[in-house]
Amino acid sequence: MASFLHQGDCTLIPVNLEDPNEITELLRQRKICGWNYERSSIEQWNSEINDGTRSMFWITALIREDVVKAGHIALASTCSPPDPELADPDKSVMTISTFFILPEHRGLGLGRDTMDVVESLATREPYGAPHCRAIVVDTLDRRYWELDEEGWRGWWAKWGQPTPEKGRSNEDWYRRRGYIKFKERPKYTNDLKGNAQGGAEEGGRLLIASYLRKELQ
Ligand SMILES: CC(C)(COP(=O)(O)OP(=O)(O)OC[C@H]1O[C@@H](n2cnc3c(N)ncnc32)[C@H](O)[C@@H]1OP(=O)(O)O)[C@@H](O)C(=O)NCCC(=O)NCCS
Structure with a gap:
């Protein structure tokens, strides 16, 4: 795993929204989160991943000797409805979305480590761009x-x-x-x-x- 996707106890792993098991787990986590837990959201995110406007990751960590998917996060250059103040397709402004840590894994520092990684990805291709000047959430x-x-x-x-x-x-x-x-x-x-x-x-x-x-x- 590239070291820039790793910080502290946390490693970000790109989601694969073609994999039925990953879809099931993402829907489970979204349901607990309370928003965007419909299959149509997954389809929308998958097409954005494929067209390069969204990177989406599992937040994984070694917890009690198991590697767990403790949550998920996305970094995107588009939003709906389009608004370049929130997310600019030229990647000068990127938005963090669908950031969620499962309640049982909170308070371990994973949220902080995840943000450190994602903020550094905003200026790194292919996730972001060197000229990215702001992150919105x-x-x-x-x-x-x-x-x-x-x-x-x-x-x-x-x-x-x-x-x-x-x-x-x-x-x-x-x-x-x-x-x-x-x-x-x-x-x-x-x-x-x-x-x-x-x-x-x-x-x-x-x-x-x-x-x-x-x-x-
Ligand atoms: C906010 C959130 C990402 C924090 O993740 P986390 O892994 O629990 O955070 P960390 O353990 O890295 O916390 C770092 C610090 O913030 C504190 N903290 C954690 N959650 C906090 C909160 N909600 N409010 C204030 N402080 C908080 C921790 O105590 C810790 O403090 P310290 O540095 O003094 O020890 C997580 O609580 C979460 O996913 N919340 C739900 C998000 C949500 O509803 N999203 C919308 C749906 S997508």
Whole structure:
């Protein structure tokens, strides 16, 4: 394995979305994550991998003497709908998407090691390009963790989810890595973990995503 795909205890291995076993495992992890767990997403990602606009990896680690697929991550030069501020086909701005570590493997430093690797891949062909100047990521707004209001922190209980601890939002995690918020917009359907199917229609709104950016050069 090329050493630039390795950091600490973590090795990134390109996914093979032609392999039925890998598809099954990815769908399983996506279902636990709560978004983009349909076969149509897999087909879309596979065509983007084949046309060179997406690199997607298993986050693997040796845990208790087993090599496990602890999660997955993608680095892309396109997004839907197209927006060069988020992902530029010329690879000057790359976006991190579908980043997920299985809950049982969190807190081991794998997330941090994965980001170190992916940030270095952004300026490395064929994944990124030497002229890549920024990485963008979007995640659920930190106010769903921090703001004691019905539409924010109250959202979890309303949809039958455990309310998360304050100070543990993914947005704060990215901020600590040097990502700076530059915009927000309604994005995520209200079907986290499949427990609130139809919620977007019932609630009449999408959950707010924060967009964060890290300058590379
Ligand atoms: C955010 C995430 C990637 C972190 O991965 P991880 O492997 O648990 O993180 P690490 O172990 O590398 O954490 C590094 C540091 O951040 C801290 N940390 C971990 N998760 C954190 C969180 N959610 N908020 C704040 N701090 C966190 C760790 O305690 C550790 O701190 P330290 O350096 O002081 O010891 C992981 O929790 C995750 O996948 N979350 C879900 C992401 C998601 O919902 N994606 C949307 C669907 S694709």
